[in-house]
Amino acid sequence: MRQLIRRILLRQNFFPTWIGIFVNPFYFARAGLAKAVTRHAERLSGRLLDVGCGSMPYRELFNVSEYIGLDIDTPATRARGAADFYYDGGRFPFPDGSFDSVLCNQVLEHVFNPVEFVQEIYRILVPGGQLLLTVPFVWDEHEQPWDYARYSSFGLGHLLTAGGFALEIQEKVGADAGVLFQLLNAYLYKVTEKWPRGARFLFSVTVMSTVNLSGLFWRKVLPRNSDLYLDQIVLGVKAI
Numbered sequence: 001m002r003q004l005i006r007r008i009l010l011r012q013n014f015f016p017t018w019i020g021i022f023v024n025p026f027y028f029a030r031a032g033l034a035k036a037v038t039r040h041a042e043r044l045s046g047r048l049l050d051v052g053c054g055s056m057p058y059r060e061l062f063n064v065s066e067y068i069g070l071d072i073d074t075p076a077t078r079a080r081g082a083a084d085f086y087y088d089g090g091r092f093p094f095p096d097g098s099f100d101s102v103l104c105n106q107v108l109e110h111v112f113n114p115v116e117f118v119q120e121i122y123r124i125l126v127p128g129g130q131l132l133l134t135v136p137f138v139w140d141e142h143e144q145p146w147d148y149a150r151y152s153s154f155g156l157g158h159l160l161t162a163g164g165f166a167l168e169i170q171e172k173v174g175a176d177a178g179v180l181f182q183l184l185n186a187y188l189y190k191v192t193e194k195w196p197r198g199a200r201f202l203f204s205v206t207v208m209s210t211v212n213l214s215g216l217f218w219r220k221v222l223p224r225n226s227d228l229y230l231d232q233i234v235l236g237v238k239a240i
Helices: 002-014 027-043 075-080 114-124 153-162 178-191 197-221
Strands: 047-051 066-072 085-087 099-105 125-136 165-173 231-238
Touching: 002 027, 027 125, 027 165, 027 178, 027 197, 027 231, 066 075, 099 114, 114 125, 114 153, 125 153, 153 165, 153 231, 178 197
Parallel strands: 047 066, 047 099, 066 085, 099 125
Antiparallel strands: 125 231, 165 231
């Protein structure tokens, strides 16, 4: 039973259902990303590289011939053991035109050399290859000290088009009142971070869940605001 509960909670981290309202402090951000990636996953095909793969939370969404994970080479990523390849933050360890598709999920804000990073993605894609990329916009500093940037829709669009990609899709995720309640829970998560695990869980299923439920109500009542949003998702195509 304990293992089953653990699997359910892990699932709620990235694919939150109604259960996530009570156990996931990042409910709005994660639910929005899951829906956005699911909506566009079918666009990627062939040999896929997941850049900055982490635990590969969205792997199941992609029907591709080969799914390969690449991560930055650190003791933490080595200990996780999820990636197939590691790199030093510079050149990817693959020849030109090695992949048909690239997924890059919530990674770009941690990249200190974004121009070179985009050039590497461009290099290892075949002509006509597709990049599906997500990046936060309104969010706190995280994974310190490796949090370097936030991108407006204009900045992200310029970075990718200057790198040789034609943007077929550029969407803002969470552009409604839910962003306010997500930020409140992000604040509460940080200020309770050092509490005992049991106390944090109780706080989540009582106070944080109330914030989530309030956000679900007010996001339906209040108008959307396209200038204030949690994340972006972009589909870019390498020019032939």
